[in-house]
Amino acid sequence: MSFAWAKPYEPKAPIMRWLDERLPLPRLVYGAIGGGYPVPRNLNYWWNFGVLAGIFLVVQIVTGIVLAMWYYSSADGAFNSVEHIMRDVNAGWAIRYAHMNGASFFFIVTYIHIFRGLYYGSYKAPRELVWMLGLVIYLLMMATAFMGYVLPWGQMSYWGAQVITGFFSAFPLVGEPIRVWLLGGYAPDQAALTRFFSLHYLLPFVIAAVVILHIWALHIPGSNNPTGVDVKDEKDTLPFHPFYTAKDGWFAAGFVLLYALFVYFAPNYLGHPDNYIPANPLATPAHIVPEWYFWPFYAILRAFTVDFILPAKLWGVVAMFSSILLLFFLPWLDRSPVRSGSYRPIFKRFFWLLVADVFVLGWCGGAPATPFYVALSQLAAAYYFAHFLIILPLISKFETTLPLPDSISSSRLHGEKKEAAPVGAPAHSTTIAG
């Protein structure tokens, strides 16, 4: 699809020829993930996480469909139906733990995938839409995960639903009616549980559809690579199959092994004990915390403690939504023509600072709101916004980047004699301005 030398599909067996003339589905697959998709030959292991995210989406859909055969979304029966799955359904415990931990692993691989994109500038032209569709997938994942966590109707399910739908009531005038409309009542109850179940079943298929768009948009320019330099000729690429299917294959098996260790030996490690207490609207848990993958955002939400022009709660909610929405503007916030962080010495330092910052935010978000954690999350959240909205635009203006290799093949040549001008910059200049 992407390059002139991409091998066209040549059906060999008569049945495949017959099929190809009528419904060229094998041709589509061959061009998408087979020998017909040329991929830069220098991808490192950070490039394996996109395929892994796809694998975990499939794990979640398959285990979820089986769980839905036994689960009932009733405020009286949901908790006990989950325990029935755990105790009496054949291998129910395995399916349920696989689904629980599958959600966490889906987020782990997705976060690595996102940070890989951030480091190697995969959001930059011509891949802006790939990046934005990825963010849409991420937002859908968050909605799906939140609603899924409500379904067992434990204490954290209930109070998490209470807190998260409560975000909307921060907006003046329309907020409270929106909250009541979303929940189908004044507090989470039967109406909320049923609709969350319905949407939790629907959204993964929407995610699958957006994944197809994400891959489609990726295949137009082709994959980025660790040098960020464009593919120049056939020497720079290898066909996806068998080279990357083999590389993804063994790595996926190893990663699934790590996942299996959690499912079978520490299935509740990533969960919260309070969710084994049935929902009780009259007893508020001492510390309401969302699942770990929301902790950085929860920390941003709680970091606003002063009513400055707007109420603190509204600041928190707006900032929390903005912290993700601003990523949609990233291709235009970072205007440096050099994609890969490996050739951007200043960017690289701030990138790792951002990674540390997000870990600190996560740590604060999972901790009780004591003065220390709140103060730390305020500094970390301030850096988060400053990083994307102030530091990154300024770096891309003033940074002196390192010489880029001529091509992907010559980047493997250690003495890089010839320097390639970055896209859009004047030749023989390594200083990027404007």
Add this chain to the structure above:
Amino acid sequence: MLLRSIKYLVGAAFAGVLLISFFVGVSNYLSSPPAPTAEEEFHKHPKHLALASDGPFGRFDRQQLQRGFQVYKEVCSACHSLSLVAFHDLEALGYSEAEVKAIANQWQTEVPSVNPETGEPATRKALSSDRFPAPYANEVAARAANNNALPPDLSLMTKARHDGGAYVYSLLTGFQPQPAELVKKFPSAKTPNGLHYNPYFANLNLAMPPPLTSEGQVTYAPGNPKPTVDQMAKDVSAFLVWTAEPKLEQRHATGIAVSIFLLFATILGYLAYQNIWRTEKSVVRETGVLDPKNQAKTARARGKAGITG
């Protein structure tokens, strides 16, 4: 120009409000630091408890589970329900079908039912297929009998608290007189009448009186360890680990099989990967593909691998 500076303004607004929040928070903290609480200073982490079911190879000690069940039956079940466990589940502890039937038949609480002739509410003896009947008819009755405290269901207790079994064990053996130091430092935190001091409980004071008080409170069958308070607490904690996770042994066994399978798959996959990339890797080892020396190397490697064209 204006459009381009919006990002700086938005960034400065968020960061600025956060820094204002930070400085207001710090100055509030410095001007009136929060007073320490008794919970912060006197709450203890659970003691260590080693159980046979711990670790990836852990299996239940069935003798211990039977002793733990006996403690539940003779002590805990007076107030605490076990609503997710059925009598026939006890067969997993090593009881025979007949023994389970007898346990159900002789259970101290009967199962709510309906009089088949008059249709009026009645009770009947429990069957193996019944779940453990609750000691109280409803929450109001449970609170009325317990000084307005509700004894929680124990089925999932060891999964519903941090440190599960160790927490239950520590709580059962952790009752003690309130330290004089605590009362001196926090006079308002004195244990109220009707509550019991226990440093392993989150807010230090617990409605439940010490349930295990003396050695021999439960009589163990010959051949078992002495029923000290510590031993009984350990046994009932082990039993509650089982009630919360009855499939633990299957989980461990399946996990080991799955891990071995995946380990082999990973190794085989890695070898296949090495094999597939063999020629392509030798191209780029030292000086890049465009180098004539490397092209000769590629040709040699391809020849060796039997690849033509």
